[in-house]
Amino acid sequence: MSELVRVLVVDDEALVRHALRAFIADDDRVVLVGEATDGSEVAESCEMTNPDVVLMDIRMREVSGVEATRRVLEWNPRCRVLALTTFTTEWRALEVLRAGACGYLVKNSTPKQIIDAIVAAHAGDRVVSPEVQGRFVRAAIEAGDSQMSDAPTLSDREQQIIEQIAQGSSNAEIAQALHYAEGTVKADIRHINHLWNVENRLQIVLRATELGLISI
Structure with missing residues (x-):
C-alpha cells in the first residue's frame, strides 16, 4: 500500500473543518495531520505537522488564503496547496493560483471529488473545479x-x-x-x-x- 497523503486543513469555519475531517477519515489514501483556523497559523502548523497537501480556504479573518499559500511555499516549495472555497469567480482563482496553489475547488464539491483532488495534487496534477475552469475559458474568449x-x-x-x-x-x-x-x-x-x-x-x-x- 502506498504511503498516505498527509493533509493539513486551513479554514475558519468549524463546520467545514468537521466535514473535511470526516471526509478524510473515510478514505484510506489520506490522513489528517492538523487543522488551522486562520492563515496566520499556517507556518507554525506546517512546521508541526509536515503536510504533503494543504487544503486552503481563501477568505479568513487575519491572513487570507492567498498570503497563506505564499507562506506555505516559503516553508516548503514542494508542499502542494489546494484552494477550497465558496468563490467561483475566475479572478479569485487566479489570485491563489498565481500565489502558487496547484488547484482550486469549490466547497460544493463531493467528498470523492475533494479527496481525489488531494491525491491528484500530491501526484503533481493541477486540479480546477469544472465550473471555475469554464469561467476561465469564457473570460479568455470574451477578452x-x-x-x-x-x-x-x-x-x-x-x-x-x-x-x-x-x-x-x-x-x-x-x-x-x-x-x-x-x-x-x-x-x-x-x-x-x-x-x-x-x-x-x-x-x-x-x-x-x-x-x-x-x-x-
Missing part, C-alpha cells in the same frame, strides 16, 4: 485572447485526454476511463504541453477551446 488559428495535429488518444481534462478529471481518472496506464496519460499531457507551448491543464483547456476542439 479576445486567442492568438492561434491552427496547431499541430493531435492523436485520437490525446484528443480524448483533452476532453477528459476539460471535465475536471485527474490523471488517474483519465487513465481509468480510457483504459490506459497513468504513466501513458502523463506522457501524453507532457506531449500536448510541448506541442502547444503551454504549461498546465488549464492552459490546455483554454487552447483547445480557442481551436474549437472542445466546448465549455
Whole structure:
C-alpha cells in the first residue's frame, strides 16, 4: 500500500473543518495531520505537522488564503496547496493560483471529488473545479485572447485526454476511463504541453477551446 497523503486543513469555519475531517477519515489514501483556523497559523502548523497537501480556504479573518499559500511555499516549495472555497469567480482563482496553489475547488464539491483532488495534487496534477475552469475559458474568449488559428495535429488518444481534462478529471481518472496506464496519460499531457507551448491543464483547456476542439 502506498504511503498516505498527509493533509493539513486551513479554514475558519468549524463546520467545514468537521466535514473535511470526516471526509478524510473515510478514505484510506489520506490522513489528517492538523487543522488551522486562520492563515496566520499556517507556518507554525506546517512546521508541526509536515503536510504533503494543504487544503486552503481563501477568505479568513487575519491572513487570507492567498498570503497563506505564499507562506506555505516559503516553508516548503514542494508542499502542494489546494484552494477550497465558496468563490467561483475566475479572478479569485487566479489570485491563489498565481500565489502558487496547484488547484482550486469549490466547497460544493463531493467528498470523492475533494479527496481525489488531494491525491491528484500530491501526484503533481493541477486540479480546477469544472465550473471555475469554464469561467476561465469564457473570460479568455470574451477578452479576445486567442492568438492561434491552427496547431499541430493531435492523436485520437490525446484528443480524448483533452476532453477528459476539460471535465475536471485527474490523471488517474483519465487513465481509468480510457483504459490506459497513468504513466501513458502523463506522457501524453507532457506531449500536448510541448506541442502547444503551454504549461498546465488549464492552459490546455483554454487552447483547445480557442481551436474549437472542445466546448465549455
